[in-house]
Amino acid sequence: MRLFDTHAHLDDRKYDRDRRQMLKRAQDKGIQYIVNVGYDLPSSQRSTGLAEEYPFIYAAVGIHPHDASEADDEVFSKLKNLVQHPKVVAVGEMGLDYFRDLSPRDVQQQVFRRQLGLAKELGKPVIIHDRDAHGDIMKILKEEQASKIGGILHCFSGSWEMAQECLEMGFYISIAGPVTFHNARKLAEIAAKVPLNRLLIETDAPYLTPEPFRGQRNESAHVYYVAEKIAGLRKISLADLAEATTRNGLEVFGIKDHF
Ligand code: NI
Numbered sequence: 001m002r003l004f005d006t007h008a009h010l011d012d013r014k015y016d017r018d019r020r021q022m023l024k025r026a027q028d029k030g031i032q033y034i035v036n037v038g039y040d041l042p043s044s045q046r047s048t049g050l051a052e053e054y055p056f057i058y059a060a061v062g063i064h065p066h067d068a069s070e071a072d073d074e075v076f077s078k079l080k081n082l083v084q085h086p087k088v089v090a091v092g093e094m095g096l097d098y099f100r101d102l103s104p105r106d107v108q109q110q111v112f113r114r115q116l117g118l119a120k121e122l123g124k125p126v127i128i129h130d131r132d133a134h135g136d137i138m139k140i141l142k143e144e145q146a147s148k149i150g151g152i153l154h155c156f157s158g159s160w161e162m163a164q165e166c167l168e169m170g171f172y173i174s175i176a177g178p179v180t181f182h183n184a185r186k187l188a189e190i191a192a193k194v195p196l197n198r199l200l201i202e203t204d205a206p207y208l209t210p211e212p213f214r215g216q217r218n219e220s221a222h223v224y225y226v227a228e229k230i231a232g233l234r235k236i237s238l239a240d241l242a243e244a245t246t247r248n249g250l251e252v253f254g255i256k257d258h259f
Contacts, residue, residue, distance in 0.1 A: 004249035007202035011046035039064035051087035089253035092127025126151035177210035
């Protein structure tokens with residue numbers, strides 16, 4: 001069985017003491033691919049660094065809405081160079097976060113649109129962060145014709161109606177640890193209904209730790225528990241869910257299977 005953690009932040013300082021062992025645990029648990037995701041310029045640079053160091057890690061580079069205020073022309077010009085790195089497979093994470101509003105909303109929207117433009121220009125899929133901004137996310141994805149590049153709604157938290165709209169635009173839906181939580185009824189329904197060929201799994205480590213480790217630091221090995229939970233919800237075997245989501249990950253990121 002092989003698994004693909006399509007969204008993690010393993011460059012985080014929380015792994016500085018034991019990163020190598022943590023990655024070994026992931027490989028021992030069957031995780032064969034990881035995409036490490038940047039959220040600002042330094043973390044995007046660290047992501048490509050990890051991807052250079054570890055053959056099974058790929059990188060996404062981008063500016064999170066929290067950090068949108070800092071994305072000036074110089075940041076964008078450096079980001080554009082990074083996107084062309086051979087192991088960079090997506091632009092992101094990008095999007096809108098109206099829950100914490102750490103950058104003004106008009107700036108978040110502008111930086112989101114600009115990254116969609118960059119991804120279109122360079123032909124890469126996008127990784128979308130959406131928190132309490134479902135309406136504006138869909139509006140901007142449509143206005144910027146994001147269906148031309150496609151990508152991923154990461155840590156999906158919208159309704160089934162929104163999921164359907166994203167699927168129609170050619171996007172993949174990625175489910176993270178919260179699907180294992182006892183009160184995750186709506187998300188569980190969506191995880192069971194998304195067509196199997198458009199479903200992805202992720203950890204968002206070090207955040208969103210799934211049961212039975214909720215409350216502790218998350219790590220890529222734990223994507224196993226997300227897979228196990230969704231397989232149960234869909235009444236298919238863990239092996240089938242793991243293989244399908246791994247193939248989908250390879251497909252959306254355009255990674256040539258090296259096994
Ligand atoms: Ni993330």
